[in-house]
Amino acid sequence: MILKRIPVETALGEPTNCYIVEDEQTKEAMVIDPGGEPEKIIEMLDTLGIDNLKYIYLTHCHGDHFGGILELKEKKGGKVLIHRDDAEGLYNIGISLTYYIGMEDITLEADSRVDEGDLIHIGNIEFRVIHTPGHTKGGTCLYCEKEKLLFSGDTLFRGTWGRTDLPTSNFADIINSITNKLAILPDDTIVYPRTWENNKDKRRRTNIFKSTSKIRLEN
Numbered sequence: 764m765i766l767k768r769i770p771v772e773t774a775l776g777e778p779t780n781c782y783i784v785e786d787e788q789t790k791e792a793m794v795i796d797p798g799g800e801p802e803k804i805i806e807m808l809d810t811l812g813i814d815n816l817k818y819i820y821l822t823h824c825h826g827d828h829f830g831g832i833l834e835l836k837e838k839k840g841g842k843v844l845i846h847r848d849d850a851e852g853l854y855n856i857g858i859s860l861t862y863y864i865g866m867e868d869i870t871l872e873a874d875s876r877v878d879e880g881d882l883i884h885i886g887n888i889e890f891r892v893i894h895t896p897g898h899t900k901g902g903t904c905l906y907c908e909k910e911k912l913l914f915s916g917d918t919l920f921r922g923t924w925g926r927t928d929l930p931t932s933n934f935a936d937i938i939n940s941i942t943n944k945l946a947i948l949p950d951d952t953i954v955y956p957r958t959w960e961n962n963k964d965k966r967r968r969t970n971i972f973k974s975t976s977k978i979r980l981e982n
């Protein structure tokens with residue numbers, strides 16, 4: 764598997780990690796969270812020799828995770844996937860927060876809605892959808908058992924978790940998602956979140972994650 768991380772600038776003022784995964788044998792590929800700077804993502808896809816994307820996967824419906832999606836989809840194709848509980852957020856700016864973030868309003872429809880346990884195949888690579896409500900009600904993480912990695916979106920960061928003061932957020936849900944769905948993953952799982960650096964009040968939140976310290980976050 765080829766994995767590329769592309770930090771893209773968003774109106775939020777901090778980069779969002781956009782990820783590309785590609786199966787080398789079949790050349791099938793997926794982009795995860797194209798938050799902005801679509802030209803950078805397209806350039807990397809060109810470099811990898813990927814003409815047609817299979818999927819554009821959104822971990823959740825916030826604008827800083829799909830700001831680059833329209834140009835990316837127009838140039839490279841790709842079915843847009845998001846959890847069914849977050850699909851509304853793609854055309855409801857009160858939920859996607861595009862205005863709040865300070866970006867132009869983008870509305871779109873998902874091509875397909877995913878659910879807990881759904882399997883997504885990129886060539887011979889299999890990803891499992893883990894529904895992790897809390898940051899948004901339809902937030903998900905994507906887990907690949909074979910490659911031992913987890914794309915965690917805004918659910919889990921280094922020593923902390925995503926905001927729970929936003930529309931459809933729920934604090935109890937995110938704690939439940941992390942402790943009961945993510946902390947049970949194997950010790951050597953590598954987590955790829957939206958950003959490496961996050962949250963000024965990190966120290967205050969760190970202790971509670973002692974129980975999840977077996978999840979290794981990549982530098």
Ligand SMILES: [Zn+2]
Nearest residue numbers: 823825898917
């Ligand atoms: Zn978010």
